[in-house]
Amino acid sequence: MANFGCSDLRLVDPYDVAFREAVSAVGGSHVLQSARVYATVAEAVSDCSLVLGTTAGQHRVPQQTVERLESGITAVRTHAGRVALLFGSEKFGLSNDDMSFCHGLLRIPTSPETPSMNLGQAVAVCLYELVRTESVPVARAAPAVPGTDAEQLTRMLLEVLDKSGYTNRITAVSTEQKIRRWIRRLRIGSQDAPLLLGILRQILWKFDKQG
Amino acid sequence: MANFGCSDLRLVDPYDVAFREAVSAVGGSHVLQSARVYATVAEAVSDCSLVLGTTAGQHRVPQQTVERLESGITAVRTHAGRVALLFGSEKFGLSNDDMSFCHGLLRIPTSPETPSMNLGQAVAVCLYELVRTESVPVARAAPAVPGTDAEQLTRMLLEVLDKSGYTNRITAVSTEQKIRRWIRRLRIGSQDAPLLLGILRQILWKFDKQG
Numbered sequence A, B: 001m002a003n004f005g006c007s008d009l010r011l012v013d014p015y016d017v018a019f020r021e022a023v024s025a026v027g028g029s030h031v032l033q034s035a036r037v038y039a040t041v042a043e044a045v046s047d048c049s050l051v052l053g054t055t056a057g058q059h060r061v062p063q064q065t066v067e068r069l070e071s072g073i074t075a076v077r078t079h080a081g082r083v084a085l086l087f088g089s090e091k092f093g094l095s096n097d098d099m100s101f102c103h104g105l106l107r108i109p110t111s112p113e114t115p116s117m118n119l120g121q122a123v124a125v126c127l128y129e130l131v132r133t134e135s136v137p138v139a140r141a142a143p144a145v146p147g148t149d150a151e152q153l154t155r156m157l158l159e160v161l162d163k164s165g166y167t168n169r170i171t172a173v174s175t176e177q178k179i180r181r182w183i184r185r186l187r188i189g190s191q192d193a194p195l196l197l198g199i200l201r202q203i204l205w206k207f208d209k210q211g
Helices: A016-024 A074-078 A119-131 A147-163 A172-185 A193-210 B016-024 B074-078 B119-131 B147-164 B172-185 B193-210
Strands: A010-012 A036-038 A050-054 A066-068 A083-086 A104-107 B010-012 B036-038 B050-054 B066-068 B083-086 B104-107
Touching: A050 A074, A083 A119, A119 B119, A147 A172, A147 A193, A147 B193, A193 B147, A193 B193, B050 B074, B083 B119, B147 B172, B147 B193
Parallel strands: A010 A036, A050 A083, A050 A104, A066 A104, B010 B036, B050 B083, B050 B104, B066 B104
Antiparallel strands: none
16 A cells, blocks of 8 residues: 555454554554554445445356456546545455445456455555556657767777678678668667777777787 | 466575475465476576566666556567566565666556565566556567577677676676676667677687687
8 A cells, every 4th residue: 555655544343463463563554553443344434435346256246347447446536535445355355245335346357267366466456556657658768879870880890890800801791781780770779889889999909909 | 476367487596495385385376386496587587588677766776777567568568579577575676687687677656655565566566567458559579589699698798898808807797787788778689699699709709819
């Protein structure tokens, strides 16, 4: 919850020993410290105008529509008022009675072979979906080197190839074209060009020193 | 992993006691039973042509671009070849050396106040994002070289750098990481690797002949 900026944790009839241990644990977060305990689901969601339950959706046929998390959660974003996400116990999930307090049910699109999730992981996935960017910005690649830099790299690499004996006099022209295409195909970024130039310079220096 | 249809779990140098306990636990899933253990990250990702690391992105300034999970993960969907998602230990995350094996880094959009996630929850969120509905049809890129080829290129380039006097003994480790990152960042295609290998081999031949 803390990872995704949520702080209002409410527990219904928790297993006391485990809960007290968790709260007093070193590093127990402020979320746990300020958690409130209720006797019933009704009390826990009494001030919430939208309650969304979560279900693996396998063992029972709920009377309510079960929506996939991705689409169902949009109701939270557009809702004017307090929203509760309701999770069942790790072992049994939400009961039919619990679900009757829900305005809708969400299902994380898990594999049919292993539908039921660990509780903490289910919570993380639901809250992640909430904060997830709706419009995914396309990844911006690092600016590629301009043509002059690409040509400088090409020239220097060709000099290395020539001095190393890689270039055959007969195929020199086609090698040059191949190298030129290759340098461009790599899409060397502006931040990468100096590294490659430095390497090539060093190799040439070594050749000159030894040759 | 089983919830989201993933089965190929690979562990690098796991804490043996905990791992053996987990595998032998009643209800230990087939994912754990068939998990493979490796001594190094290099071996674990040797057959993967795309390695994406995960980071809370707070404690270090990585040399690599860190993309938000939503956009960064699209590379997995469009990649032609085996992909590894690399997670660090719960306590320390990925080291700079671990990250140098990555073609890219992903960050789950957690709150700046509590950026670091529980490992199991981070895995669940990343895999959920992968199976989440969304048609992101992006043009298929040319198949990238697998991990072993990228590492072969890295090793050979490091040998060239060493023999040319480029590598300084004091900064050798950071140079190695820099070069490893750089080779992966270039995303050298399968058709480009032989050319680069040939060039490096020729330079080494020339060094040996002259030295």
